[in-house]
Amino acid sequence: MTGSEDSPAFRLAYVPGVIPAKWVRIWNERRTDVPLTLLQVSAAEAVGLLLGGDADAGLVRLPVDRSVLSAIPLYTETTVVVVPKDHVVAAVDEVTAEDLADDIVLHPLDDTLAWERLPGRPAIERPATTEDAVDLVAAGIGVLVVPQSLARLHHRKDLTYRPVTDAPESRIALSWPENRTTDLVEDFIGIVRGRTVNSSRGRREEPEAQQPKTKKRPGTEGAARKPAAGRSAGRGGGAGKGGAAGRGTRQGKPRRK
Incomplete structure (x- = not known):
């Protein structure tokens, strides 16, 4: 990188x-x-x-x-066929390529689908763009099979589209x-990829802050820690059953009122 x-x-x-x-x-x-x-x-x-x-x-x-x-x-993407609203396809939820056998299926020069075999009957000539093909569908010249996003992009009130279940996908x-x-x-x-802002990938990594190391004096390895002032070094450490934190009692003399 x-x-x-x-x-x-x-x-x-x-x-x-x-x-x-x-x-x-x-x-x-x-x-x-x-x-x-x-x-x-x-x-x-x-x-x-x-x-x-x-x-x-x-x-x-x-x-x-x-x-x-x-x-x-x-x-x-889902692949759909764009048809006039009064086309027979508009009456069903989805179709197959075979259902379009009797239709002229337009094949624009900028087609993005990898067809092995085009459905339907071919037009006399290929439209230059998908947008041109949509205009021809609106004029009743034929139907158009495209990715759904392109059908939405070139949407017209007089046209609709339905999924083609066995067509190539984009x-x-x-x-x-x-x-x-x-x-x-x-x-x-x-x-x-949906990574968060704190992810270690997909962003420039910042060096982690180094924590200072505490030096040990020679001969102190393994030695017991000295109890803090005011605390008992005995069993319970002030927090056990008999400690100050255990019963909430005060140690030493009571204060004068």
Whole structure:
């Protein structure tokens, strides 16, 4: 781990659909000395941004090239199909890919799902973006299968979505260049993993205060401790059955009134 940070702020890239607000809030509470800068990028641009040094870390969609990027998987998204509200799919709780066999299923160029075989019937051409595909769904051209966060991001009042139980899923991960695991990156790793502010990992460690050692005089090893003044060295030590603390009685002469 390198111990220096060249940038005055921690730069965090994130792809569409990811909401980093909770982690940003915790960062701002813990690292008031280092501002966090958010960079929203497309899923296709995220890796290049990290490798080019334009971001310190990123919330990205897997897979990434593990030979050059480190990655910590955070969560897996539900995959849904976006349809018009009057579509037959809107009447059920969930569907399978086979249920979409008669539909035109749009496949945008920025699709984030790793399909082995696309469901439904293909469109004449592929939309450039997921946002364009959502507009085509609203126009009645077809349906769209995407991670749920993207369906929410591009929500429209005339559209709805339902889970597709056997579709590929998209996983979100925190990723950063393997050769640039800085102290600030470690701090952010600690935040996304839920570590407390006092955790020994995920933050710069402070040296523990050294307690002064008491020197022993030669020849005192194993010797009995001398009783404190005013206390009996006998059995019970003043706190036993017959001691002052045992019955609450006073020792010595009573005070004059």
